[in-house]
Every structure is written in structure tokens, then in C-alpha cells.
Amino acid sequence: MRVAIATRIFDPEPSAASFRLSALARSFFARGDEVRVLTVRPPRGATAAPAPYRVTRFPVIRDRTGYVRGYVQYMSFDIPLFFRVLCGMRQDAIVVEPPPTTALSVTVAARLRRTAVFPYAADVWSDASESTGAPRPVVAAVRWMERYSWSRAAGVLAVNDGVAARIMEIAPQAKVTVVGNGIDTDLFMPEGETAAEAPNTPYAIYTGTASEWQGAEVFVRAVAQLRDNGSALRLVFLGQGTSFPELQRLAEALDAPVDFHPPVPPAEAAAWLRGAAVSVASIRPGAGYDFAYPTKVFAAWACGTPVVYAGPGPAGVVLAGNPALGEGVDFSPAAVAGALERAVSDPGLDRKVIAEWAHENVSLGGVAARVTACVSASLPRSSPR
Structure with a gap:
């Protein structure tokens, strides 16, 4: 397959999404798939390690802390991403990481090219917006974007049963698969050094x-x-x-x-x-x-x-x-x-x-294997190249 991963955050930025998506890219690559990651330039001072798959990075607006967070920041990634999907190399499948604005951008562009989209659902952003006191129109807009993307996806990748159940409440037509969540146990392990800056006390x-x-x-x-x-x-x-x-x-x-x-x-x-x-x-x-x-x-x-x-x-x-x-x-x-x-x-x-x-x-290797199996099984067959 030709598989793309669209995400505003990726290696070398330390985050759960970075770990999860890096493991997924390696899993697709190990299967023999042609993998391309559509992401952003790393923050100043961060250097990405070489990868065996293709990673294309575009400039993006970051907030004061150096994070891609906030609607202006999201749109600085989502708008160019729309055209990268619409006009770029044809893919068999695209796995897209939140926020919902990114899922919406990819879904619309991919539908024009008849490409299967698989949104990752690590949580439910509309519920999070509501819980933090966002205005009702904002919550409604975020929920509409989630419902639209999930309902039109070839498959939604949920990290646990609770997220899957909530997705089905918001988008009853969605095809949801619980793939679990985890961590890179080759990196996070008990053997190794401890932090030099750590306190001397417990x-x-x-x-x-x-x-x-x-x-x-x-x-x-x-x-x-x-x-x-x-x-x-x-x-x-x-x-x-x-x-x-x-x-x-x-x-x-x-x-x-x-x-x-x-x-x-x-x-x-x-x-x-x-x-x-x-x-x-x-x-x-x-x-x-x-x-x-x-x-x-x-x-x-x-x-x-x-x-x-x-x-x-x-x-x-x-x-x-x-x-x-x-x-x-x-x-x-x-x-x-x-x-x-x-x-x-x-x-x-x-x-x-x-x-x-x-x-x-909770090894990410097992999670990535379940995602690759889900994506592969959801496609009738690999598209002609």
C-alpha cells in the first residue's frame, strides 16, 4: 500500500502522539508499505532522527511555548495540508491525527481523490472543549467536524472502549475499531541512566x-x-x-x-x-x-x-x-x-x-500492528500505482 500519516506533531517533539505515530510508520514500513509522513518542521533546537520512510515537513505557526496549539496554529498546518493531499502523490490510505480541523481538511481533500481516510481518536475534542468552558458555537463546530470526519472515514481508530462508545454516540454511522494505546518499550525501559538534574531526595x-x-x-x-x-x-x-x-x-x-x-x-x-x-x-x-x-x-x-x-x-x-x-x-x-x-x-x-x-x-508495537491490520483489512485491495 501507499500510506500517508498526516499529523501536526511528530518526531522529534516529545508527545504521546509522536511516539504512537512513529511506531505506526515503522510498522507500515516493516510490512513493505510505501510510507509518507506529512508533518511540520520541528521546533527550534530540535533535530529529527533519520527515518527509513519519507517525512515531508512544512513551516507552521507555533504558540509562545513552541507548541502547535490554537486555531490559528492549526490552520497554518491544515490549509497547506489540504493542498498537499489534494495535489500530492496519490495514496491508498491516510491516517490522520487530531485536531478535528486537520481531520476535516484531510477528509475533504481525500474524498475528492477517492482516498480512504482513517482518523485516529485518542480522545474526543468536542467534549474537551465543552469541559473547559468553550463557547457553545465553538463546541458545536468542533463536534460537527468530528461527526463529519468520523462518519465518512473508512475506519476510526479508537484508543479505548470509552472513546469508541462516545464516537458512536456522536457519529452512529462511524466504523470504529478499538486499537488500544501504549508506549515505545524499546525506549522507555528500566535499564539506563537517570536524569542528572533530578532532585537528590525522592x-x-x-x-x-x-x-x-x-x-x-x-x-x-x-x-x-x-x-x-x-x-x-x-x-x-x-x-x-x-x-x-x-x-x-x-x-x-x-x-x-x-x-x-x-x-x-x-x-x-x-x-x-x-x-x-x-x-x-x-x-x-x-x-x-x-x-x-x-x-x-x-x-x-x-x-x-x-x-x-x-x-x-x-x-x-x-x-x-x-x-x-x-x-x-x-x-x-x-x-x-x-x-x-x-x-x-x-x-x-x-x-x-x-x-x-x-x-x-501496553507496547506500542502491538498497537501499531493492530492499526496496520485494520487499515489493510478495510481496503478492498491495494490501488494501482
């Missing part, structure tokens, strides 16, 4: 994006409580997100033992995770994201690091059934503080056992 780590619907402030309040009780545990935020300014203000107001670091390449993120006593993740209850399964927990488990998870969602269910991986608790500072204390002091949390479980259950 630390909990929050990696990746921190947005309003995740409610990461619960961890700031929890470590402030632990400090008052004499604990030496620090909290490290490693990443970016719309909540970072508020998290920094809260940490300063509480005089909490919290450190903030910008995003780092995946290998460095793995080093930070290896050195952490525990990793943390959360979903704010009632924010419209109860079905989400944060990828940051996969990265922690792959490095052998136990997880304390606060809030609803699949991660808490997995932890309840696998206590060797950490603990899921209610979304409250007191509950989180207690779980952090137990994780730091529990000799029964075996990092080797955690990493082995991750390799067997």
Missing part, C-alpha cells in the same frame, strides 16, 4: 501535558500536605500545558516542594521516570473525560515506575486489578498524599515486574 513525577481537565493541582496540594507532615518527597513537572502557569502560582502560594521543567526528548523523559520514586497522573471528575487513559502512565510502567492515579477512568480500573503497578485513588489531596506515602515506602513494588507487565500489555 521525587514524584508528572510528565507531559497538564490541562484543565486533568486537574494536576491535586498533586501540588498533596505534596504540600506531605511536607507539613515531615516528608522529603518532591514533585517534578516535566512538560507543558495550559495549566502550567496556574500550577506554578499554586506551588508558590503553598510553598510546595515542586519543580517545573520544560519538555525534553523521549530518552531524557525516560531517564527522569527511571529515577522517580513514583509517577502521577489524573483526570478531573466530571470534566467530560472520564473515559481517558493517560499515556503518561504507560511510560512510567515501561520504566518500572509505579503510578499513583487520581480520578475516574480505565487507569484506575487497571490499578485496582493490578496492585503491583501502583494505586488508584479518589481525586482529593488527602487521598493522593496517602497513596504517595505508601508508594514511596512499599517494598513490594518490584520495578522489574512492573516493566515486564508493561512490555506484555
Whole structure:
């Protein structure tokens, strides 16, 4: 097959989407498919590693943090992408990463060329917009874009059952396949160096994006409580997100033992995770994201690091059934503080056992294989070249 992957974020930018799509490109290439990634130029100072498949990059507008986030930024990618799909090399299939504006752009251009489109659904953007208080017309527009793209797709690739169920509520005609989600266990593993900049005391780590619907402030309040009780545990935020300014203000107001670091390449993120006593993740209850399964927990488990998870969602269910991986608790500072204390002091949390479980259950290699199989099975046969 000739397969394209259209995404505003890709290697070398550290993100769950980058890891997932890089693994997918390698999986298609390993099958003998002709792979092309349609993406953006990396941010200043970042260098992409050579790839065996073709990667074409266009300039894009970034926000103040260097991220492609916001409608102006999205359109700076989506509009040129429309013409890259419409006028570029013919493809048998295009896998497209959110936001919905990108899925819409690719869907319209691909329909004109009778090319199959497979939107990736790591979450539901219209629900996220609604939960963050976006105006009703914005939420309605985002939901329409999702419904249009999902209904006309050759297949929608959902990361879990909760996302799949929500897609079917919004777009009942969609053909949805649950492909799962995971992490690159060849990169995130227990063996290797730890971060040189890490605190000398035990630390909990929050990696990746921190947005309003995740409610990461619960961890700031929890470590402030632990400090008052004499604990030496620090909290490290490693990443970016719309909540970072508020998290920094809260940490300063509480005089909490919290450190903030910008995003780092995946290998460095793995080093930070290896050195952490525990990793943390959360979903704010009632924010419209109860079905989400944060990828940051996969990265922690792959490095052998136990997880304390606060809030609803699949991660808490997995932890309840696998206590060797950490603990899921209610979304409250007191509950989180207690779980952090137990994780730091529990000799029964075996990092080797955690990493082995991750390799067997949340490897991106398995996810990518399911996606390639879904795309291949959804096409009647390879198109003439």
C-alpha cells in the first residue's frame, strides 16, 4: 500500500502522539508499505532522527511555548495540508491525527481523490472543549467536524472502549475499531541512566501535558500536605500545558516542594521516570473525560515506575486489578498524599515486574500492528500505482 500519516506533531517533539505515530510508520514500513509522513518542521533546537520512510515537513505557526496549539496554529498546518493531499502523490490510505480541523481538511481533500481516510481518536475534542468552558458555537463546530470526519472515514481508530462508545454516540454511522494505546518499550525501559538534574531526595513525577481537565493541582496540594507532615518527597513537572502557569502560582502560594521543567526528548523523559520514586497522573471528575487513559502512565510502567492515579477512568480500573503497578485513588489531596506515602515506602513494588507487565500489555508495537491490520483489512485491495 501507499500510506500517508498526516499529523501536526511528530518526531522529534516529545508527545504521546509522536511516539504512537512513529511506531505506526515503522510498522507500515516493516510490512513493505510505501510510507509518507506529512508533518511540520520541528521546533527550534530540535533535530529529527533519520527515518527509513519519507517525512515531508512544512513551516507552521507555533504558540509562545513552541507548541502547535490554537486555531490559528492549526490552520497554518491544515490549509497547506489540504493542498498537499489534494495535489500530492496519490495514496491508498491516510491516517490522520487530531485536531478535528486537520481531520476535516484531510477528509475533504481525500474524498475528492477517492482516498480512504482513517482518523485516529485518542480522545474526543468536542467534549474537551465543552469541559473547559468553550463557547457553545465553538463546541458545536468542533463536534460537527468530528461527526463529519468520523462518519465518512473508512475506519476510526479508537484508543479505548470509552472513546469508541462516545464516537458512536456522536457519529452512529462511524466504523470504529478499538486499537488500544501504549508506549515505545524499546525506549522507555528500566535499564539506563537517570536524569542528572533530578532532585537528590525522592521525587514524584508528572510528565507531559497538564490541562484543565486533568486537574494536576491535586498533586501540588498533596505534596504540600506531605511536607507539613515531615516528608522529603518532591514533585517534578516535566512538560507543558495550559495549566502550567496556574500550577506554578499554586506551588508558590503553598510553598510546595515542586519543580517545573520544560519538555525534553523521549530518552531524557525516560531517564527522569527511571529515577522517580513514583509517577502521577489524573483526570478531573466530571470534566467530560472520564473515559481517558493517560499515556503518561504507560511510560512510567515501561520504566518500572509505579503510578499513583487520581480520578475516574480505565487507569484506575487497571490499578485496582493490578496492585503491583501502583494505586488508584479518589481525586482529593488527602487521598493522593496517602497513596504517595505508601508508594514511596512499599517494598513490594518490584520495578522489574512492573516493566515486564508493561512490555506484555501496553507496547506500542502491538498497537501499531493492530492499526496496520485494520487499515489493510478495510481496503478492498491495494490501488494501482
